[in-house]
Amino acid sequence: METIEQIRQKAILNHIPIIMDETLQEVGKILQELNPKTILEIGTAVGYSAIRFSKYLSEDGYIDTIERDSERVKEAKQNIANLNLENKIHIFEGDALEILPKLNGPYDVVFIDAAKGKYPIFLNEALRMLRNNGIILADNVLYKGYVMSDYNKHKQRTAVRGLREFLKNLQENKNLSTEILETGDGLAISRKIN
Ligand code: SAH
Ligand code: MG
Numbered sequence: 403m404e405t406i407e408q409i410r411q412k413a414i415l416n417h418i419p420i421i422m423d424e425t426l427q428e429v430g431k432i433l434q435e436l437n438p439k440t441i442l443e444i445g446t447a448v449g450y451s452a453i454r455f456s457k458y459l460s461e462d463g464y465i466d467t468i469e470r471d472s473e474r475v476k477e478a479k480q481n482i483a484n485l486n487l488e489n490k491i492h493i494f495e496g497d498a499l500e501i502l503p504k505l506n507g508p509y510d511v512v513f514i515d516a517a518k519g520k521y522p523i524f525l526n527e528a529l530r531m532l533r534n535n536g537i538i539l540a541d542n543v544l545y546k547g548y549v550m551s552d553y554n555k556h557k558q559r560t561a562v563r564g565l566r567e568f569l570k571n572l573q574e575n576k577n578l579s580t581e582i583l584e585t586g587d588g589l590a591i592s593r594k595i596n
Contacts, residue, residue, distance in 0.1 A: 420450040425586035433458035438510035443467035445516030449478035507531030514540040519564035544588025
């Protein structure tokens, strides 16, 4: 029987990029206030963030979460079962680019936390399924400072390009009110206003 703290420790040991404590704190404040019924997460990893978020769900609320790495899906399912959260957290295994078009929502919250180069595509899918007054949260949007600096290694180029386009799309979208925090690795918070 693993506790949530053991899940966290193990993920850190295995270099799985789980949500940072300070980011979780910010997201927690927002979720607490919103008390969402439905959350969509893109990027489950081992289920750590979904498990943390689940305590803010309304009575019959649930989280749909997508992960393409089958080993991580296996571990996430185990973690979720150990904590008796199977009725609240549903894992969809596969590439989010293929799974998202099959989902309909609507969702009160979308948490984007997967391939950085794909954030603009994830945003379009999130907008399609987001409820009015819903919130899109996106982690790692400043990517260790690379997004706001003009020198980037080849390895990071696709990610940085995707994140810059994503932030531009957020800011230019008249239906969204967006705030970008430097918390953790950068957290974008966008509320759908009409
Ligand atoms: N939200 C988790 C951490 C997610 S790490 C937490 O905070 O606990 C990002 C995860 O996204 C990785 O496990 C990676 O395998 C997955 N991922 C990246 N691109 C993806 C894609 N296109 N479709 C589905 N999963 C993806
Ligand atoms: Mg992250």
